[in-house]
Amino acid sequence: MPDRIYTSSTAEEVLNTLRYVTRFEYSVLARVALALSLSKHGRNAPESPDLTGKEIRWTSLFSDDEHTFSSVLTMVYGEKMSKEDELFARRVKHHIDGGCELLGQLFRSSGQDEIIFLQRLAAELPLTGGRATAGGVPILNIVLGMKELNNERVVIELNNTARHANSHLAIMGKPGVGKTQLLLKILADIRIQSRFQTNFIYFDYKGDVVVDDRFVEITRCTTYQLPHQQLPINPFILEDYAASSIMISAEEKAESFASIDSHIGTVQKGALSDAIRTAYDRRSAQALRYPDFREVLSIVRDRYAHDNKKDDSLIEILRRLSDFHLFWEHGSTQPLIDRISEQTFLVDLHQLPVLKELVVYLVIERLYKEMAALPDSDTKEGRRALRTILVIDEAHNYLAQKNPFLQKIIREGRSKGVVVFFASQSPNDYSQKFFDFKELLEFSFIFQCEGVSATAVQELLGCSTKTARELQVELARLRPFQVVSKSLTDDAEFTRFKAEAFFKAYQ
Known part of the structure; x- marks a missing residue:
């Protein structure tokens, strides 16, 4: 039963370099190489017959996670594997050597800069934990x-x-x-x-x-x-739908429109605020309490028609919001x-x-x-x-x-x-x-x-x-x-x- 592997000489060079630069232990770097190769190569890791490199024992490589790695390799190769198998050891070695090659390429492309290398590594292989936290809060x-x-x-x-x-x-x-x-x-x-x-x-x-x-x-x-x-x-979603919250939200929307378009005056702001409150009221008995811009536009148009009032800037803005379907609307299939x-x-x-x-x-x-x-x-x-x-x-x-x-x-x-x-x-x-x-x-x-x-x-x-x-x-x-x-x-x-x-x- 194998209890260790020997990397290639090329992989050993990479491990030595990265250990000096990152101050990570060999076993940590070997695990990263293994994970990176599994992620990139899958079951097609390049074979690596060279055994003249670094000796890595199972106990340091896997620690208490040998069952996790066995399960991962079983999933990748589609056949049950454990560290007692000779095939398991060969595949782990191939992946570590292949992963070291990937790590070496990444380090060289990072200009041999530790911080850039680690950032790119994290982007290639999302890592759990983190090198730097303050009581659990990431240090940025x-x-x-x-x-x-x-x-x-x-x-x-x-x-x-x-x-x-x-x-x-x-x-x-x-x-x-x-x-x-x-x-x-x-x-x-x-x-x-x-x-x-x-x-x-x-x-x-x-x-x-x-x-x-x-x-x-x-x-x-x-x-x-x-x-x-x-x-x-949906811009109309509120933390609560009390009358006061709805009134404040309606007034804020009216002010928003006026700040964007100077043609929105006092009368139009009042019409928009009133239409928004009415739209909320019409939805008061429904599961989804918030309206959408199509509903608000429909209310404004009805009131303009009732008052024989011509379309203006308010109608135009609401029409564009509705016609372009810029925001989520009731009936949308897209998750909100x-x-x-x-x-x-x-x-x-x-x-x-x-x-x-x-x-x-x-x-x-x-x-x-x-x-x-x-x-x-x-x-x-x-x-x-x-x-x-x-x-x-x-x-x-x-x-x-x-x-x-x-x-x-x-x-x-x-x-x-x-x-x-x-x-x-x-x-x-x-x-x-x-x-x-x-x-x-x-x-x-x-x-x-x-x-x-x-x-x-x-x-x-x-x-x-x-x-x-x-x-x-x-x-x-x-x-x-x-x-x-x-x-x-x-x-x-x-x-x-x-x-x-x-x-x-x-x-």
Whole structure:
């Protein structure tokens, strides 16, 4: 009965290298290699006759999990196997050697960087547990890139409550300088480091993220391309259906419409609010208490017809929402998302001819309502668990809107573990008279951009007036992927680094 295996000499080289880099034991690395090969090769692991490598005993390889591995191999090969079988030992050896080859390729493609290698490994083979937690809360230390002068890693401790007031983040820069690549890299790292516990809701304004299959795969993200697909969200779902809750929701929807379309006046807001309350009332005796936009449109049309009133902007918006079937409707075959804060999904808006801003507005409203009803997220050893991240690309299209729900998420989201990430074209976008976005952004990353206000730079980076004026000129001269950020240390006014691209980190 075999009680050990001998790897190939090539596999031994890989194990030695990775043990030095990761400080994992040989047995742990061999198990990872075995699992990776089973995942990638299945029953077709390449045969490996070389026995001149590392000796690995069963007791160290399997520990108390030998029955689990026997069951896995039985399932993969379709025949009962146990470690007493000679065939079992050969197959384990082939898979360990084959898995070591895969690990070696992955390490080389990661530039022999430990953190990048482990992140890619986690993406290829989702691992349980986790290397870094604080009392069970994942530690989110995100590598942004390298300082150009000394190649020192630039890292943000995203959920460290002792160092940072919140986790809100903004990335700014002209098109084509790398800001979206950094954003995707940060999101992928968060998903992997949190063991997919931290979700995100991403609004893709340009349509360049939804087609990135690698990002979608790694982050386990569901995509919805509007208007070709329906967003399985009903904006009328409430925590409770008391008369006061319905009245407040109806008034908020009316304000939402008015903030998006200046043609929606007082009379139209009143008509919309009244129609929404009526729609809820008509559903009061049904199992599903929430209406949809088709029902609201029908009520408004009936009342306009009764009053001999011509169609106007309110009718047009409701008609578009209904005709495009943008949101879930009664009778839809698609399962309805009950809690959007518990899902990771991307909404592609770039082909939607109208109502982009309203769609975003209504989803943000829904997220805030869920957030407000949640208990505070866990905080252990100075680390707060992040539940979900609201990601708004091309944010300059939204920042000028007086969206009270976005403002409330930014102000109140910290304790709930709800975070906002913005990507926009200029620091000037965050200078809004009605709300001080700059004050509540903990992390600010500025790529190349022109015509930047020194005041905006000073307020975003927290630097002196003199430094902000000097940076005005420097920001216009930055090369792609060069970034100036709020200082991440205590000994400088700002930090300058070269950002890491998602496509390189996760190629």
